[in-house]
Amino acid sequence: MAGVVKRTNDFLRDVVKELKRVSWPSRKELTRYTVVVVATVVFIALFFTVVDFGISTLIRFILG
Template sequence: MAGVVKKSNEFLRDVVKELKRVSWPSRKELTRYTGVVVATVVFIAIYFAIVDLGISSLIRFILG
């Protein structure tokens, strides 16, 4: 059991060391990246909504 605790502590120390080396984005970069992601998701959602509407209309036309 002591070995597990020792390895867990060593792992957590290594995680802290790695997180200190990470190059974190600035607030401006983070805001820009978030805007790009949100815009992309909205664009894709609108695209698929239009495609879905078109396919639904086509199927209703064929069946009705």
């Protein structure tokens, strides 16, 4: 049991060290990245909605 606790403590200590080395984005960069991601997701969702609607309409037209 003591070995598990020691390994867990070592792991968490290493995690804290690594997080201090991370180059975190500024608030402005984070906002810009978030807007890009949301816009991309919305665009792709709309694209697949239009494609789905088009294919559904085509299949309904073919099957009569």
